[in-house]
Amino acid sequence: MxxxxxxLTKKFGKGKKVEYKKGGRAVIYIRVSTKKQEDGFSxxxxxxxxxxxxxxxxxxxxxxxxxxxxxxKSDTKRKRFNEMLRYVKEKKNKIDAVIVYNMSRFSRTGSFxxxxxxxxxxxxxxxxxxxxxxxxISGECIQGFELLNARIDNKMKSxxxxxxxxxxxxxxxxxxxxxxxxxxxxTKAKQEITVNEIGEQIRRAFKLKANNNLTNEExxxxxxxxxxxxxxxxxxxxxxxxxxxxxxxxNFLKGDIIKGPHEALVSLDxxxxxxxxxxxxxxSGYETKLDKEYAPLxxxxxxxxxxxxxxASLSTKMRKKYGKDIGYYVCSHKGCKYNASxxxxxxxxEDIINGVSLSKAFEELLKIQLQKSFPILNADRINEIKNIKxxxxxxxxxxxxxEENYALASNEKTKRIYMNALEKKExxxxxxxxxxxxxxxxxxxxxxxxxxxxxxxxxILGLWQLANLGDKKRIQNLIFLDGLVYSKENDDIEPLSxxxxxxxxxxxxxxxxxxxxxxxxxxxxxxxxxxEAGLEPAQPIMAxxx
Numbered sequence: 001m002x003x004x005x006x007x008l009t010k011k012f013g014k015g016k017k018v019e020y021k022k023g024g025r026a027v028i029y030i031r032v033s034t035k036k037q038e039d040g041f042s043x044x045x046x047x048x049x050x051x052x053x054x055x056x057x058x059x060x061x062x063x064x065x066x067x068x069x070x071x072x073k074s075d076t077k078r079k080r081f082n083e084m085l086r087y088v089k090e091k092k093n094k095i096d097a098v099i100v101y102n103m104s105r106f107s108r109t110g111s112f113x114x115x116x117x118x119x120x121x122x123x124x125x126x127x128x129x130x131x132x133x134x135x136x137i138s139g140e141c142i143q144g145f146e147l148l149n150a151r152i153d154n155k156m157k158s159x160x161x162x163x164x165x166x167x168x169x170x171x172x173x174x175x176x177x178x179x180x181x182x183x184x185x186x187t188k189a190k191q192e193i194t195v196n197e198i199g200e201q202i203r204r205a206f207k208l209k210a211n212n213n214l215t216n217e218e219x220x221x222x223x224x225x226x227x228x229x230x231x232x233x234x235x236x237x238x239x240x241x242x243x244x245x246x247x248x249x250x251n252f253l254k255g256d257i258i259k260g261p262h263e264a265l266v267s268l269d270x271x272x273x274x275x276x277x278x279x280x281x282x283x284s285g286y287e288t289k290l291d292k293e294y295a296p297l298x299x300x301x302x303x304x305x306x307x308x309x310x311x312a313s314l315s316t317k318m319r320k321k322y323g324k325d326i327g328y329y330v331c332s333h334k335g336c337k338y339n340a341s342x343x344x345x346x347x348x349x350e351d352i353i354n355g356v357s358l359s360k361a362f363e364e365l366l367k368i369q370l371q372k373s374f375p376i377l378n379a380d381r382i383n384e385i386k387n388i389k390x391x392x393x394x395x396x397x398x399x400x401x402x403e404e405n406y407a408l409a410s411n412e413k414t415k416r417i418y419m420n421a422l423e424k425k426e427x428x429x430x431x432x433x434x435x436x437x438x439x440x441x442x443x444x445x446x447x448x449x450x451x452x453x454x455x456x457x458x459x460i461l462g463l464w465q466l467a468n469l470g471d472k473k474r475i476q477n478l479i480f481l482d483g484l485v486y487s488k489e490n491d492d493i494e495p496l497s498x499x500x501x502x503x504x505x506x507x508x509x510x511x512x513x514x515x516x517x518x519x520x521x522x523x524x525x526x527x528x529x530x531x532e533a534g535l536e537p538a539q540p541i542m543a544x545x546x
Contacts, residue, residue, distance in 0.1 A: 020135050023058030024096030026126075029084050030066040031105045043067040046101040046128075053128035054099055062095070063087065085114065089121055096122065102129045103143060104150035112147065165252040172261045175250070179243050180234075181265060193262035201228040201387075202238060206266035209239060209274050213477075218470045225435040226384065227391030245271035294327035295342045296472045297349055297484070302496070303331040303338050304485040312342060329486070345486045348493040349476070354461040356479055388436050395429045 030046035047064065054061050065084035088095040098118065100106045106125060107114070115125050124134050127146065132139040165175050173191050178184045181199030185192045195203070205223050208214050214222070216235045223230070230238075242249050242257060246264030249257050266274075292298060295312035303310055310329040318326040327342035402425060406418040464475050482496035 020133070021096070024060070025062050025094055026054055026059040026097040026099050027084060027088055027095055028054070028061055028064040028099045029081065029106065030064070030101060031078075031081070032067075041101065041105065046105065049101055049128045050099045053126065057126075059097055059099065061099070062093070085118075088118065088123055096124070098123060098125045099128055100125065102127050103146040104153070107147060107150065112144070115143075115147075162252050165250070166254070169248050169250055169253055170258060174248065174260070174262070175252075178262075179241055180238070181244070182262065193260075195263050195265065198228060199265055201226060202244065203265040204387075205235070206239070206244065206270060206274070210266070210270035213474055215470050215473075222384075225391065225432055226387035227394060239274050242271065292327070293469060294325070295329060295346075296469055297329070297342075297345060297476065299473055300476045300480060300483045301329055301345060301349075302483045302485050303333065303336060304487055305338050306331060306333045306336045308333045308336070309483075310338075340486050340488050344491070345493065348486060348491070349484070350461060350465070352484075352493055352495070353464055353476070353479070356460045385436065388432060392429065392432050392436065395425055395432060399425045399429065 028047065028050040030043050030050065032041055032043055032046075043066070047067070050064075051061060053059075065087070066080045084098070087093060088098060098106075103125075118125060125143070126134055127143070130142070130146070132142045134140060134143050168175050173186075174184065174193060178193055181196060181202040183194050183196050185194075201223060204226075205219050205228070208222060209216075209219055216232045216239070219235055220230065220232050223235075238244065243260070243262075244265045245268045246260055246262060247257050247268075248260045292312050294314070297310075298312055299309060301310050302308065308331060311332045312327055312329050314325045314327055318324075328339045329342055329345055331338040399422065402418055402422045406415060406422065409415045409418060460475065460479070464472055467475060479499055480495045480497065481499055484493055484495045486493045
């Protein structure tokens with residue numbers, strides 16, 4: 001009877017008995033979030049328990065992962081954790097189990113996704129500090145509770161960190177690394193944030209940006225000459241960080257900005273002014289790039305249809321057709337398809353600016369203004385030269401050190417490294433020497449300074465043509481405060497407003513071609529310092545005096 005029943009069972013029985021494999025190949029994963037946790041969950045403690053559990057359950061440990069400080073805030077961003085997952089999922093490694101000290105070491109987010117994925121590969125996660133079998137239904141439930149508890153604990157700790165962080169910030173205590181330019185010393189009793197040498201250079205960069213309306217690229221070049229070599233993107237971050245204006249801004253403050261106890265490197269007014277300038281360069285949600293040589297009117301020229309600032313681009317179609325780059329001012333505003341040849345627009349701008357000159361009525365006023373601004377500008381230039389010389393001295397010391405190390409080196413590979421470094425530093429020295437020569441030549445006597453400044457009043461077109469891209473923008477924005485629009489139909493450019501207080505438009509501007517040529521010739525002997533010293537600083541100081 002029993003034999004017949006066995007035959008019937010084999011033939012007609014459904015399902016199968018679950019038989020759990022005893023032992024197999026396993027890996028151990030251990031994790032410590034911070035050094036503070038080592039008292040309770042040190043790597044040694046975790047490793048010892050995991051190896052003991054593996055031995056008692058007949059598992060061969062083939063590899064151990066982790067052991068370093070790795071937060072479980074996001075399971076997907078843990079480097080060692082992901083290395084372990086990749087290893088166990090490879091079929092050739094034939095892994096049966098992952099052993100952890102407890103489930104909080106595996107995941108604090110409470111996620112079952114990786115556990116389920118490992119099960120699909122025939123791999124079970126075991127907790128060395130628990131007695132349940134994670135392969136059984138009851139074991140799965142207990143494992144789920146452990147993960148849920150880990151998640152709750154993690155959320156509570158996270159909230160406690162945020163609350164304590166907010167409390168510290170509102171009491172005037174900074175809770176993370178200070179920005180470039182500051183040093184911070186923190187004890188239980190007090191915190192001290194001081195401005196270092198780089199901070200003084202950043203202070204000067206803010207001053208240049210606020211007073212001279214420089215682009216980030218122009219600031220980068222100037223500060224590199226003085227020894228602070230940062231990428232343009234880094235300057236963008238610095239100029240938009242309100243910490244430098246003496247305020248705290250942090251996620252823990254829930255959108256609030258509070259006054260900090262540290263020294264500001266820029267006044268709040270100048271900080272807002274700088275960021276106000278940056279905001280004007282944004283249209284349709286992105287920043288308009290203004291550093292295009294073929295489109296100097298970017299930031300000044302506006303769309304005649306929708307009124308937004310125009311952007312610029314090179315036509316790939318025209319490049320293929322004519323074999324050269326042809327630029328266009330274009331409107332990127334949604335629904336507007338306006339475009340105009342940059343060559344035509346630039347030419348029309350030169351025609352209109354050719355009729356611009358400073359009114360003779362303001363000549364004496366300009367002379368007084370130049371006399372007032374001279375000592376300020378000259379002092380600033382002398383200070384700039386001092387900084388460039390200090391940077392030059394640092395570079396020369398670095399060159400000397402590299403030469404000494406090269407002379408002592410016996411390994412050819414090491415010598416090549418020193419030689420490459422030496423060539424780089426020599427090139428850097430050459431650039432700084434060039435900038436130093438230019439700055440030295442810019443310091444002139446008062447009479448020459450005033451004469452040059454007065455000579456500019458009837459020569460705005462020539463000045464604009466000889467200026468670099470940044471100075472071009474300053475000239476056009478000084479004259480045409482609200483910008484210009486260009487009509488393709490009429491082939492004409494019109495200003496939205498004019499600086500009537502400073503400039504007048506001549507009535508004889510029709511003979512622009514001949515006058516343009518005459519002015520360019522007249523400007524051949526103009527020094528590069530004239531614009532910065534003679535025109536740009538005069539406007540804000542003059543306005544302030546009225």
